[in-house]
Amino acid sequence: MTVTHDNLDENGKAFRNISGGWPVVIASLKSLLETGHELIIDPPSVTPREKADA
């Protein structure tokens, strides 16, 4: 599976968030399909940098 998310502003917030978000979703999807259960990921823990920047 190849996911492409393009036309993003490279210096923008969306680009950074997307880059953090997709790996989580795709890793969980793979687990769900292969093992029958999704990954339990606490969203705030995924982007700790976001908090520090705020």
Next chain:
Amino acid sequence: MPKPEFIYISYIETTPEKLWEALTSSEFTKLYWWDTSVVSDWKVGSPFALVLNGTTTDVGEVLEADRPRRLSYTFQHILSEPASKERPSRVTFVLEQYGKLVKLTLTHEDFAEDSVIIDGISKGWPAIMSSLKSSLESGSALVIPFDALFIAELEEVYRA
């Protein structure tokens, strides 16, 4: 122009210790890395090698080995002529535990200018890391056909 680098992030339901073992054990890597063994004593400054069926395909030197958090080594493909003449690039694994999961960040960077290996690297790592995740979570690795990767050069070497 930004420097080319390859970054791969995955989340694996395992422990940092098990993931470390999977990345550093010769026997374990054979399961998910097309029968390739990583060979090193994982001391900083020690040699690192990837060995397939008795043939060394890649070499390097251990830069960091902070078990089970950070592993880094230099990387040089030595089987094909243009690649073996490039200066070594650098591979770093960062393992971070979040509850029952480990976030694995793989960065492959510091490539030579006009590197010939970055294309193959970018296609090979996702297959290897995907198979690694499967082997830790489901107990069985993936068998990914080389056709899926589109690395003509590697295909020849590995099929030989």
